Amino acid sequence: MTDPDADDPGDNHVAGDDLDAVLEAVRERVTPDAAERERLEAAAADLADRARAAVSELPSPADEADVLTVGSTARGTWLAGDRDIDLFVRFPADLSREELERFGLRVGHAVLPDGEEEYAEHPYVVGTADGFDVDLVPCYGVEAATEIRSAVDRTPFHNDYLVERLTDDLAGDVRALKAFLKGIGVYGSNLRTRGFSGYLTELLVLEHGGARETLEAVADWHPPVRLDPERHGAAEFDDPLVVIDPTDPERNVAAVLSGDNLARLQHHARDLLADPRTDLFSPGEPTALDSASVRGHVARRGTDPLAVAFDAPDIVDDQLYPQLRRSLAGVERELSGLGFDVLRSATFAAEREAAGSDRRAVLLVELADRRLPAIERHEGPPVHVRDHAAGFYDKYAADPDAYGPFVADGRYVVERERDPGARDALAVLDSDRLFAAALGARVESALERGYDVLAGEALAELTDEFGVDFREYFEPAV
Amino acid sequence: MTDPDADDPGDNHVAGDDLDAVLEAVRERVTPDAAERERLEAAAADLADRARAAVSELPSPADEADVLTVGSTARGTWLAGDRDIDLFVRFPADLSREELERFGLRVGHAVLPDGEEEYAEHPYVVGTADGFDVDLVPCYGVEAATEIRSAVDRTPFHNDYLVERLTDDLAGDVRALKAFLKGIGVYGSNLRTRGFSGYLTELLVLEHGGARETLEAVADWHPPVRLDPERHGAAEFDDPLVVIDPTDPERNVAAVLSGDNLARLQHHARDLLADPRTDLFSPGEPTALDSASVRGHVARRGTDPLAVAFDAPDIVDDQLYPQLRRSLAGVERELSGLGFDVLRSATFAAEREAAGSDRRAVLLVELADRRLPAIERHEGPPVHVRDHAAGFYDKYAADPDAYGPFVADGRYVVERERDPGARDALAVLDSDRLFAAALGARVESALERGYDVLAGEALAELTDEFGVDFREYFEPAV
CATH class of the missing domain: 1.10.1410.30 (CCA tRNA nucleotidyltransferase, domain 2)
Incomplete structure (x- = not known):
C-alpha cells in the first residue's frame, strides 16, 4: 500500500492520499531497522556494564548505585538515525549533593574517557562511544517522583511508566x-x-x-x-x-x-x-537570506528596523535564550514607553561553536518610525478635581518650554518638550538609556562591554552571521 | 473704597486685594450711568411705539399682537456700552406660520426702514435706530413656555420670570x-x-x-x-x-x-x-501671529501639521461652526483609522464681512508623522478558532504582497502592504480620499468646489487671514 518513494521529502503524496498511508510511510522511514536496533542495544549494554564496573569501585554506600538506560532509546521511541544514549546512575538518596556530583563525574569519566563536563542542575559527562552521543547523568534514587531532590531524579519514573504502557x-x-x-x-x-x-x-x-x-x-x-x-x-x-x-x-x-x-x-x-x-x-533545510534581500525587505517595508548587536554572554542556550527574550521585551517596553511604535521584534544568537567561544547576539526592534516629534502631549487631571488639577496647572504654567496648559475634553493638557535624547530611537539605543530598559542580568553585563546599533539597510551587515534568522524574520511562515 | 483707576485693564488689583472690592469696581465700570439708561429706555420706548403703530395697521387678528422689549436691556442687566435692543412682536397663536412671518417682516421694515432680513427659525429684521442695534423678532403668544411653537416664543416667559426676581x-x-x-x-x-x-x-x-x-x-x-x-x-x-x-x-x-x-x-x-x-x-485684544512665528512653531514642534483651506459655504456662523467641527472630527477619525497619530486639531473660519461674501475656512490636523510604513500589521483570529482562523489563513497565504501569515500571541498575523495612496496624509487629504471622511454636508459641497492642502511651514501662507487663530493654536492658554 505504501509508495516506495515515500521517504523522499520531495514526494508529497502517497497512494490514495490517505492520512493512514502517510503515517504508515513515515513510520516505516523513521523506525530503525533491526541492524540499527541491535547496534544501539549492544552499545547501550556495553556502556551500562562499564558504568556498573565503575560504580563498584566507589566507596560504600555509593557502590550500591544502579545503572539505567533511559530516554527514547530505552523506550524504543527513537527516530532512525538518532544516535543518543542516555545513561543514568542512580545513587542512594542519603548521599550528599557534593558526593553525588563527585561520584557521578568519576563514573562518567571512567565510562567516557574523552568526555567533557556539562552543567545542568548537576554537572554530568557527555562524550561519544561506538559512534553514539552519550550523556552519563547522576541522579538520586527516591521512592516516588514526588520526592525528587533534583529534576533528573524524575526520569527513571517516566521511563518505568512508559515502558509499561x-x-x-x-x-x-x-x-x-x-x-x-x-x-x-x-x-x-x-x-x-x-x-x-x-x-x-x-x-x-x-x-x-x-x-x-x-x-x-x-x-x-x-x-x-x-x-x-x-x-x-x-x-x-x-x-x-x-x-x-x-x-x-x-x-x-x-x-x-x-x-x-x-x-x-x-x-x-x-x-x-x-x-x-x-x-x-521532514524539516526543510534552513536557507540564509543574502544582504541584497535584507536591504530589499527593509526598503520595501518602509519601516525603521534597529539592531543591537553584541558578544553574547558565555552561558548555555537554556540560559541565553530566556535572557535574550527578557532583554528584548525590556527594550520594547522602554521604547514603547517613550512613544515609539514597535511593529515587530526578534532576538537571534549565533550557534555556539564550543564552550567559551565567542558568539554574537542581536536584539532587533522594527519601528514604524525611529523619530518622534519634539513635543509630547501630556494629559493632566480633569479641571474639576480641584487640588490635583491646580498642582498640575501651576507646575506647567511656569514651564517656558511647554505649550499650554490648555483645556481639552475637560482636562488640563500640555505639550511638553520631549527629551532631546529620546526623539530618535537610534540615539536611545546607542546611549546609556539602553540600560534604563529591564535587561537580563547577563545580557546587561555583556552590553556593558560594548555593542553596535545598526539601523535600516545597515542590518544587511549582519547577514553573514544571521542570514537564516533574517530569512525567518523577513519571510515568516507559520 | 474702590480704586479710581479700576476700569483700566492694565490695573490688576484694587485696594485691599479683596474680591468684594474687585467685584464692586467692576460693577461700577459696567453699570450704565443714568444718561445711558435714559437714552436706551427712550429709544426702546420709541421703537415699541412705532412697532405698535405698525401692528395696528395689520389685518385682524394680527392687529391684536402686543409689543415687548425683552433681553438684557429690558431686564436692566446689559453692560455699559452695549447697544442692543431686542423687540418682540407677539402674535396670536392662531396665525399661520406664513402669516406670522409675513406680518413680522412688515412690522420690522416699518420700524427699521433700512433694516435687513436675517433668518433663524423665522426670518426677522435687524437694523439700527438712534445709534442702537435693533432686532425686531416676531413670535407666538402662547399660554406657557411648554407650549411654544418656535424657540423664540420662550423669550417673553424668560423675561417675565427674571423681571419679577x-x-x-x-x-x-x-x-x-x-x-x-x-x-x-x-x-x-x-x-x-x-x-x-x-x-x-x-x-x-x-x-x-x-x-x-x-x-x-x-x-x-x-x-x-x-x-x-x-x-x-x-x-x-x-x-x-x-x-x-x-x-x-x-x-x-x-x-x-x-x-x-x-x-x-x-x-x-x-x-x-x-x-x-x-x-x-476685560478680554485682551486678540493679536495675530506673524508668518515667521508660525514657521518657528512648526519647526520647533517637529510635527507634521496639515491644513485643508477652502472657501467656506455661505451659511450663518451658527450653522458653519457645527459643520466645521463635524468635518474636522470626520477627518481626524479617517486619518486615525488609516493609522496616523493626530496630536491636535482645530478649525478656523475668517470673519464674515457680509451675507453672501466669500470667506476662507481651515481644517487643521497636526500629526506626529504624515508618513506611515509601507506595511501595516493586521491581526487575525486566534489559531484555535478553527473555521474563522482557516478563512483568514487561506486569504492571506495566497497574497504575494503580504508578509505571513505567521503566529504571534496565539493569533495569525499578517503584515499587509499599505495602500500606496494612504501612506502619506498629505496625499490622503489632497485626493478623493478626503471625501471618505464623514464631513458636514455643506462643508463637503464647498470642498468639492476645490481646496488647498498646506503642509508644515507652508501653513504660514495662511497667516494673513488666520493670524489670530494661529496665536490661539500655537500659544494656547486656558
Whole structure:
C-alpha cells in the first residue's frame, strides 16, 4: 500500500492520499531497522556494564548505585538515525549533593574517557562511544517522583511508566508524531525552541491512542487544554497546554511549551488532515537570506528596523535564550514607553561553536518610525478635581518650554518638550538609556562591554552571521 | 473704597486685594450711568411705539399682537456700552406660520426702514435706530413656555420670570459675572463660542444669590452639575451643566455650553478667588501671529501639521461652526483609522464681512508623522478558532504582497502592504480620499468646489487671514 518513494521529502503524496498511508510511510522511514536496533542495544549494554564496573569501585554506600538506560532509546521511541544514549546512575538518596556530583563525574569519566563536563542542575559527562552521543547523568534514587531532590531524579519514573504502557504499535506512532513535530519545527523542550519534549509526545500518543487520534484532537483544541492521564492533578497551571505528569500530580509536563508553538501545531495538524502528505514530516533545510534581500525587505517595508548587536554572554542556550527574550521585551517596553511604535521584534544568537567561544547576539526592534516629534502631549487631571488639577496647572504654567496648559475634553493638557535624547530611537539605543530598559542580568553585563546599533539597510551587515534568522524574520511562515 | 483707576485693564488689583472690592469696581465700570439708561429706555420706548403703530395697521387678528422689549436691556442687566435692543412682536397663536412671518417682516421694515432680513427659525429684521442695534423678532403668544411653537416664543416667559426676581443689586452682580465671562472668553451661546448665555448667567446669579457666591460654587463643581431652580425638572440630560429652565421643565438652559468652556470657567474662577484682580474682567485684544512665528512653531514642534483651506459655504456662523467641527472630527477619525497619530486639531473660519461674501475656512490636523510604513500589521483570529482562523489563513497565504501569515500571541498575523495612496496624509487629504471622511454636508459641497492642502511651514501662507487663530493654536492658554 505504501509508495516506495515515500521517504523522499520531495514526494508529497502517497497512494490514495490517505492520512493512514502517510503515517504508515513515515513510520516505516523513521523506525530503525533491526541492524540499527541491535547496534544501539549492544552499545547501550556495553556502556551500562562499564558504568556498573565503575560504580563498584566507589566507596560504600555509593557502590550500591544502579545503572539505567533511559530516554527514547530505552523506550524504543527513537527516530532512525538518532544516535543518543542516555545513561543514568542512580545513587542512594542519603548521599550528599557534593558526593553525588563527585561520584557521578568519576563514573562518567571512567565510562567516557574523552568526555567533557556539562552543567545542568548537576554537572554530568557527555562524550561519544561506538559512534553514539552519550550523556552519563547522576541522579538520586527516591521512592516516588514526588520526592525528587533534583529534576533528573524524575526520569527513571517516566521511563518505568512508559515502558509499561507503550506497545510496539504505539511506539511507532510516537515516532511518526515526533517526526511531524520536528518537520514543523516545534520539537524539543530546550528554552530556545520551547516546543514538545519526547516525554510529552509519548504521553499525548498514549492519551489519545495513536498519532492520528492525537492530531485530530489537537486540530480542535481550544487552549487552555488540560490532560491528566492518571486523574490525579493537584495544581493549577497558567499554561496553554497542561499535561499532568502521571508520576507527579504537581507537575505540568508541557510547562516549557509556548502558546505560539501550540498554535503552530494546531495549524499544521489541520493542514495535514486536510491534505495528507509526507513532506510535513521532514524539516526543510534552513536557507540564509543574502544582504541584497535584507536591504530589499527593509526598503520595501518602509519601516525603521534597529539592531543591537553584541558578544553574547558565555552561558548555555537554556540560559541565553530566556535572557535574550527578557532583554528584548525590556527594550520594547522602554521604547514603547517613550512613544515609539514597535511593529515587530526578534532576538537571534549565533550557534555556539564550543564552550567559551565567542558568539554574537542581536536584539532587533522594527519601528514604524525611529523619530518622534519634539513635543509630547501630556494629559493632566480633569479641571474639576480641584487640588490635583491646580498642582498640575501651576507646575506647567511656569514651564517656558511647554505649550499650554490648555483645556481639552475637560482636562488640563500640555505639550511638553520631549527629551532631546529620546526623539530618535537610534540615539536611545546607542546611549546609556539602553540600560534604563529591564535587561537580563547577563545580557546587561555583556552590553556593558560594548555593542553596535545598526539601523535600516545597515542590518544587511549582519547577514553573514544571521542570514537564516533574517530569512525567518523577513519571510515568516507559520 | 474702590480704586479710581479700576476700569483700566492694565490695573490688576484694587485696594485691599479683596474680591468684594474687585467685584464692586467692576460693577461700577459696567453699570450704565443714568444718561445711558435714559437714552436706551427712550429709544426702546420709541421703537415699541412705532412697532405698535405698525401692528395696528395689520389685518385682524394680527392687529391684536402686543409689543415687548425683552433681553438684557429690558431686564436692566446689559453692560455699559452695549447697544442692543431686542423687540418682540407677539402674535396670536392662531396665525399661520406664513402669516406670522409675513406680518413680522412688515412690522420690522416699518420700524427699521433700512433694516435687513436675517433668518433663524423665522426670518426677522435687524437694523439700527438712534445709534442702537435693533432686532425686531416676531413670535407666538402662547399660554406657557411648554407650549411654544418656535424657540423664540420662550423669550417673553424668560423675561417675565427674571423681571419679577432680579433686584437692582442682583442685576449688578449679573453684570459683573457677564463681564467676567466675557473677559475669559466664554460668554455667548452662539455655536461658535458655545459659552454661557445671558439668561444662563442671570439664572446662576439668582440661584446662588450673587456673583461671588456663583464663582465660589463653580470653583468646586464636579460636572455633571444639575440645578433646577423651580424643582420641576422632567428630563435627563447628558450635558456637563444642566440648568432646568424655570419656564420649561424639559429644557436645559446650558445645553449649548461645552464641557471645555465649563472647565475654563472653573479654572478662572479659582484664579480670581485666589488672586482677585480686575484684569480678568476685560478680554485682551486678540493679536495675530506673524508668518515667521508660525514657521518657528512648526519647526520647533517637529510635527507634521496639515491644513485643508477652502472657501467656506455661505451659511450663518451658527450653522458653519457645527459643520466645521463635524468635518474636522470626520477627518481626524479617517486619518486615525488609516493609522496616523493626530496630536491636535482645530478649525478656523475668517470673519464674515457680509451675507453672501466669500470667506476662507481651515481644517487643521497636526500629526506626529504624515508618513506611515509601507506595511501595516493586521491581526487575525486566534489559531484555535478553527473555521474563522482557516478563512483568514487561506486569504492571506495566497497574497504575494503580504508578509505571513505567521503566529504571534496565539493569533495569525499578517503584515499587509499599505495602500500606496494612504501612506502619506498629505496625499490622503489632497485626493478623493478626503471625501471618505464623514464631513458636514455643506462643508463637503464647498470642498468639492476645490481646496488647498498646506503642509508644515507652508501653513504660514495662511497667516494673513488666520493670524489670530494661529496665536490661539500655537500659544494656547486656558
